[in-house]
Amino acid sequence: MTRRQRSVDVIVVGAGPAGLAAARGLADHGVGVVEVLEREAVAGGVPRHCHHRGFGRWGVTGPQYAARTVEAALGSGARVRTGVTATGWAGPLTLDTTGPHGLERIAARAVVLATGARERPRSARLVPGTRPAGVLTTGELQQAVHLHAQRVGTRAVVVGAEPVGYAALSALRRAGVTVAALTTEEPRHQLGRAWAAAARLGHGVPVLTGATVAELLGRGRVSGVRLRHRDGRLTTVDCDTVVFTGDFVPDHELARRGGVALDPGTRGPAVDGAFRTGADGVFAVGNVLHAVEPALWAAREGALAADAVRGFLDGSGPARGGPAIEVAAPLRWVAPNRAVPQVPVDAFVLRTSQALTRPVLVVTQDGRRLHRQYVPRRALPNRTLHLAGRWTRSVDATGGPVRITVGGPRGGNLGAATE
Amino acid sequence: MTVTSKGPLCPERQMSPRPYDVAVVGAGVVGTAIARELARHPHLHIALLEASADVGDGTSKANTAILHTGFDAVPGSLEARLVREGQRLLAAYAAESGIPVEPVGALLVAWDDAQLDALPGLLEKAGRNGYDAARIIGADETRAREPHLGPGVLGALDVPGESIICPWTTTLAYATQAVRSGVELHLNTRVETVSSEGGDHLLATSRGALRARFLVNAAGLNADVLDRLVLGAGDFTVTPRRGQLIVFDELARDLVRHILLPVPTALGKGVLVAPTVYGNVLLGPTAEDLDDKEATGTTADGLDGLLTKGRRILPALLDEEVTAVYAGLRAATEHDDYRIRCHKERRYVTVGGIRSTGLTASMAIAAHVAGLIAEADAGLDLEEPVEPAPVHMPNLGEAFPRPYQRADLIATDPAYGTIVCHCERVTRGEIRDALISTVPPASLEGLRRRTRARGGRCQGFYCGAAVRALHEGRGEWGPE
Numbered sequence: 001m002t003r004r005q006r007s008v009d010v011i012v013v014g015a016g017p018a019g020l021a022a023a024r025g026l027a028d029h030g031v032g033v034v035e036v037l038e039r040e041a042v043a044g045g046v047p048r049h050c051h052h053r054g055f056g057r058w059g060v061t062g063p064q065y066a067a068r069t070v071e072a073a074l075g076s077g078a079r080v081r082t083g084v085t086a087t088g089w090a091g092p093l094t095l096d097t098t099g100p101h102g103l104e105r106i107a108a109r110a111v112v113l114a115t116g117a118r119e120r121p122r123s124a125r126l127v128p129g130t131r132p133a134g135v136l137t138t139g140e141l142q143q144a145v146h147l148h149a150q151r152v153g154t155r156a157v158v159v160g161a162e163p164v165g166y167a168a169l170s171a172l173r174r175a176g177v178t179v180a181a182l183t184t185e186e187p188r189h190q191l192g193r194a195w196a197a198a199a200r201l202g203h204g205v206p207v208l209t210g211a212t213v214a215e216l217l218g219r220g221r222v223s224g225v226r227l228r229h230r231d232g233r234l235t236t237v238d239c240d241t242v243v244f245t246g247d248f249v250p251d252h253e254l255a256r257r258g259g260v261a262l263d264p265g266t267r268g269p270a271v272d273g274a275f276r277t278g279a280d281g282v283f284a285v286g287n288v289l290h291a292v293e294p295a296l297w298a299a300r301e302g303a304l305a306a307d308a309v310r311g312f313l314d315g316s317g318p319a320r321g322g323p324a325i326e327v328a329a330p331l332r333w334v335a336p337n338r339a340v341p342q343v344p345v346d347a348f349v350l351r352t353s354q355a356l357t358r359p360v361l362v363v364t365q366d367g368r369r370l371h372r373q374y375v376p377r378r379a380l381p382n383r384t385l386h387l388a389g390r391w392t393r394s395v396d397a398t399g400g401p402v403r404i405t406v407g408g409p410r411g412g413n414l415g416a417a418t419e
Numbered sequence: 420m421t422v423t424s425k426g427p428l429c430p431e432r433q434m435s436p437r438p439y440d441v442a443v444v445g446a447g448v449v450g451t452a453i454a455r456e457l458a459r460h461p462h463l464h465i466a467l468l469e470a471s472a473d474v475g476d477g478t479s480k481a482n483t484a485i486l487h488t489g490f491d492a493v494p495g496s497l498e499a500r501l502v503r504e505g506q507r508l509l510a511a512y513a514a515e516s517g518i519p520v521e522p523v524g525a526l527l528v529a530w531d532d533a534q535l536d537a538l539p540g541l542l543e544k545a546g547r548n549g550y551d552a553a554r555i556i557g558a559d560e561t562r563a564r565e566p567h568l569g570p571g572v573l574g575a576l577d578v579p580g581e582s583i584i585c586p587w588t589t590t591l592a593y594a595t596q597a598v599r600s601g602v603e604l605h606l607n608t609r610v611e612t613v614s615s616e617g618g619d620h621l622l623a624t625s626r627g628a629l630r631a632r633f634l635v636n637a638a639g640l641n642a643d644v645l646d647r648l649v650l651g652a653g654d655f656t657v658t659p660r661r662g663q664l665i666v667f668d669e670l671a672r673d674l675v676r677h678i679l680l681p682v683p684t685a686l687g688k689g690v691l692v693a694p695t696v697y698g699n700v701l702l703g704p705t706a707e708d709l710d711d712k713e714a715t716g717t718t719a720d721g722l723d724g725l726l727t728k729g730r731r732i733l734p735a736l737l738d739e740e741v742t743a744v745y746a747g748l749r750a751a752t753e754h755d756d757y758r759i760r761c762h763k764e765r766r767y768v769t770v771g772g773i774r775s776t777g778l779t780a781s782m783a784i785a786a787h788v789a790g791l792i793a794e795a796d797a798g799l800d801l802e803e804p805v806e807p808a809p810v811h812m813p814n815l816g817e818a819f820p821r822p823y824q825r826a827d828l829i830a831t832d833p834a835y836g837t838i839v840c841h842c843e844r845v846t847r848g849e850i851r852d853a854l855i856s857t858v859p860p861a862s863l864e865g866l867r868r869r870t871r872a873r874g875g876r877c878q879g880f881y882c883g884a885a886v887r888a889l890h891e892g893r894g895e896w897g898p899e
């Protein structure tokens with residue numbers, strides 16, 4: 001089995017916003033050969049199939065944003081190779097690839113994983129019932145409608161009310177599909193500002209909160225969903241299409257196959273503020289770290305990681321190590337999730353599993369308080385919550401894990417803040 | 420080669436078409452195996468009739484995919500014999516046809532005293548079934564061989580001969596070889612009534628009438644219904660026994676090395692944890708007696724129960740992503756054995772009650788049925804079978820090189836280097852090949868069973884629309 005062997009300076013896996021920004025940051029600074037591997041036929045990542053507006057600083061459409069980021073990366077001198085999949089590792093910094101031109105084994109001095117995130121499908125959510133056609137995720141729906149102009153159905157139920165739900169509504173509208181209902185298990189929908197847009201798009205869509213999909217109905221094609229409401233009541237909504245939205249999970253296969261340690265909360269690679277994973281020379285950026293944040297955030301991480309990769313290549317980077325950062329319930333996860341005192345972090349991303357009204361976030365290490373921050377708004381499940389990162393300087397590199405908790409107004413533990 | 424899926428079976432112009440020598444009803448793993456076996460007699464004009472739009476679309480697509488040794492069968496039963504013979508035949512056939520099989524072996528793990536006490540009886544039963552390789556091992560050895568087992572393991576029965584196999588490729592290989600040998604496969608053809616005319620069977624189907632000299636009933640869950648149609652009475656009733664299963668992602672594969680079978684006791688039969696040839700891990704099945712032969716849905720209670728049991732067996736499994744949930748229906752009857760009966764005077768064979776071992780036994784069932792037919796109807800002349808041209812099926816198994824890993828194949832055709840389904844690493848070349856194959860898929864589900872496309876952890880988030888585009892555009896690659 002012959003593989004063509006090559007070496008480059010940096011391999012970036014994934015040409016989404018994060019990977020392209022990292023490649024650009026590296027190539028702009030003259031870091032030798034920077035090669036981006038993208039398994040899809042077209043580079044750009046998820047924004048390629050998000051035809052709605054809201055990407056980047058100017059809120060352009062996804063495809064516009066994707067085109068710009070690809071152009072910027074190419075303009076910097078990075079190579080972007082599409083149709084090439086990184087299938088596994090042949091060494092700590094060597095990847096095996098498959099593409100129409102054959103098999104390769106590419107060695108590099110550093111590897112950046114920017115493999116993104118996907119939505120959990122119906123099966124992973126353990127939704128019971130039959131296995132009919134017409135059940136999809138937003139990602140598949142968008143590609144069907146925007147990239148392939150396929151017929152989708154006539155009447156849909158959209159499950160989940162994370163911000164991505166509005167992307168589903170927008171694609172359904174484009175496909176001429178009536179939306180019978182938007183359902184969520186949460187006591188209220190979380191579309192936030194996006195919802196305003198969604199309401200406009202999908203005018204008159206009933207939002208059913210506190211409703212769980214108890215069963216999918218139909219043989220051959222889906223014919224309806226059975227919903228269980230908070231009071232135990234069961235109702236049926238007829239439809240020929242069901243879109244499961246949100247519930248993102250990092251696409252961490254390549255990381256795991258390379259033995260890169262994961263963070264138990266995010267299920268993405270554990271990284272420090274310099275986006276360094278537990279494997280020397282392997283970095284990770286974008287939604288593979290924290291499914292899922294806006295494209296601009298992913299791109300910003302890519303740019304920051306480029307600096308860190310350069311530091312690693314010229315040996316000027318800070319020492320590795322540092323304690324893990326853990327969160328306590330109702331917080332679900334934090335990223336980055338390793339604290340290195342010499343590595344400044346400008347912000348951490350967190351998630352909560354419950355709505356919190358103006359919470360106070362408290363950071364401690366071995367009982368010592370490092371930071372306390374008041375969040376002047378409601379924090380909702382599946383929505384971004386940011387924590388400032390200056391406190392990492394005062395972390396004891398040899399101490400125990402750093403803990404982030406939700407404190408009461410006076411710094412007590414978990415007060416009246418939850419609802 | 421004839422595969423039809425629409426239009427009348429007998430075009431109007433052709434007033435009296437040549438009757439079939441044999442019609443086989445049901446293209447599951449059993450019906451296709453029988454058709455393939457009979458096709459070794461090239462002079463026979465054979466029809467294989469299937470109600471669904473694809474072969475293997477009933478119970479044969481939804482099982483636990485184990486090639487059993489038959490160590491725990493009822494000694495002396497027909498099932499015990501056919502499983503034992505079938506295992507040998509299918510293992511050999513798989514090796515020559517490219518059906519993935521992995522001889523991983525099984526451990527029946529005992530978690531309590533009742534289960535531990537049951538092991539010697541099972542060992543003795545294995546002996547009576549002619550299986551001598553089993554042995555009882557202690558807790559330490561069990562744990563050493565399966566380091567991820569949950570706490571509380573007391574010991575195990577080691578059955579090294581149990582294997583995992585691809586059920587989809589098996590059915591498809593039989594069907595492909597049958598069709599290439601001249602069997603006419605008619606899909607979307609439900610047999611509705613059967614009458615007899617001049618000694619022949621006259622079948623009324625959803626696609627019109629058809630005449631056959633000999634009839635084989637391999638209708639799975641409907642074998643009892645067909646029996647009544649033909650004979651006016653039947654000697655068994657099928658009670659579907661549902662088995663729900665959860666499939667875990669390939670990243671869970673390293674957690675388990677053997678098929679972990681439950682130890683059956685008076686208190687019930689537990690669930691198994693088994694690797695699949697595709698690199699996944701299965702958890703299941705449940706066992707629920709129902710009366711609806713179409714109840715292939717999963718239930719919240721069923722899935723919850725599986726997770727509870729799975730957590731005990733292999734705690735780390737529950738941290739992995741689930742790629743699929745499904746349910747299959749076993750054709751259980753009131754009898755404790757297969758119901759294979761030849762009604763010589765009616766030139767009719769019923770192959771009923773093929774419950775939970777039909778995949779393994781399929782080739783032996785087919786040989787047995789061919790023997791019964793030869794005995795019942797000397798006029799068919801089943802004296803000298805010829806070997807059909809071998810088939811070579813596309814490999815879906817992880818233990819063998821897949822096209823995306825083969826530089827040689829990609830060099831001949833770059834389509835094998837173009838990955839379309841990323842989770843399962845299925846290439847454009849494989850999808851094309853399936854779409855223009857002898858027995859092409861009728862749906863995306865059928866395409867998945869032939870290629871694995873869309874069958875992975877993302878269930879189409881990445882590739883669903885692209886795979887559908889290839890499926891809908893299949894005309895590009897050949898006749899529809």
Ligand SMILES: Cc1cc2nc3c(=O)[nH]c(=O)nc-3n(C[C@H](O)[C@H](O)[C@H](O)COP(=O)(O)OP(=O)(O)OC[C@H]3O[C@@H](n4cnc5c(N)ncnc54)[C@H](O)[C@@H]3O)c2cc1C
Pocket residue numbers: 013014015016017018019020037038039040044045046047050052053054055056084085086087114115116117138139142164167168251254285286287288292293294295296298
């Ligand atoms: C439906 C939807 C709507 C959204 N709407 C908005 C919005 O309005 N505004 C906004 O700012 N953000 C939005 N986002 C989020 C935004 O798309 C993501 O933040 C951004 O795409 C993340 O970038 P990334 O580079 O981390 O990952 P991705 O964009 O997912 O890119 C990862 C890339 O890696 C490739 N890849 C993975 N594994 C391999 C491998 N082994 N070999 C080769 N290539 C590989 C993939 O093919 C993919 O192209 C939306 C996301 C979704 C899903």
Ligand SMILES: Cc1cc2nc3c(=O)[nH]c(=O)nc-3n(C[C@H](O)[C@H](O)[C@H](O)COP(=O)(O)OP(=O)(O)OC[C@H]3O[C@@H](n4cnc5c(N)ncnc54)[C@H](O)[C@@H]3O)c2cc1C
Pocket residue numbers: 444445446447448449450468469470471474475476477478479480481482483484485486487608609610611637638639640641642645660661662663704746747748749773774775776777778779780
């Ligand atoms: C949960 C579960 C786990 C199992 N695990 C294993 C295992 O590990 N190993 C093993 O060896 N076996 C296993 N089995 C058993 C095995 O799957 C079955 O024995 C086998 O698939 C039966 O095949 P069949 O061809 O008889 O039935 P089917 O596959 O159901 O085929 C019958 C076909 O007949 C067609 N049909 C019915 N009525 C008509 C009609 N009137 N006209 C035309 N067509 C008709 C149906 O559409 C169907 O396609 C398992 C079964 C289940 C349910």
